[in-house]
Amino acid sequence: MYRLENGSFRVKVAVGDRNRGGLQKEKTFARGTGLREMKAWQTTARAELTREDIRPARDTLAADVERYLALKKPHLVSFKDREYDLRAWLARFGHRHRHTLEPQELQTQLNEWRTGQDPQGRPIITGWDHQHNTVSKPLAARTCNLRRTALSNLFTV
Structure with a gap:
């Protein structure tokens, strides 16, 4: 002082x-x-x-996803699915450093995908139809679990 x-x-x-x-x-x-x-x-x-x-993180989640996908592309049979599941997280968390993500934030995102609504009850975009129009509908539990697994695997690499 x-x-x-x-x-x-x-x-x-x-x-x-x-x-x-x-x-x-x-x-x-x-x-x-x-x-x-x-x-x-x-x-x-x-x-x-x-x-x-x-916390040793350097880059944003978006940069980490790119690095992870480059490593895993030759080894994953379902690479496009994994890529799609990981990129779904980027709309909300892509600009953030990976170490700043809190479990309750991730759970909130999963809940929004599962219900198709944000905590205030407003519809959220959960995907696109065949004409590339945005769709706001609840996602299946399996889809949410695949997205969670993809993010979890990113953290373990």
């Missing part, structure tokens, strides 16, 4: 060795901010950095 010339405070937190890719965070607090508030931020920030440091 450092007091700046204008009376505000700069609070820093670091995790790991700076020379080996350790992580840092800092925040400036207004003049008169209590020590407890600054220490609480420091503790929370340190915990966040520690969690980030533990």
Whole structure:
């Protein structure tokens, strides 16, 4: 913690060795901010950095799917099905880092596919018909299980 010339405070937190890719965070607090508030931020920030440091993911789910499909293409008999099942997850989670996905988010997505509705009861797009029009209907349990299995296999490779 450092007091700046204008009376505000700069609070820093670091995790790991700076020379080996350790992580840092800092925040400036207004003049008169209590020590407890600054220490609480420091503790929370340190915990966040520690969690980030533990998780080794680099890229987004979309990039991971591409890498996985390139590895598995020669070995899978049903490659197109696996590709279709994995790409279904990308509409909602493709931009996210794989390690940030929470089990309840994945279950929510599976529930939406299974019911054909979002939690507010609005219809969701679950696929396309032969004329390439969007379809909003519940998916079969088997389809949802295949999508879950495809995502699970991505995480184990």
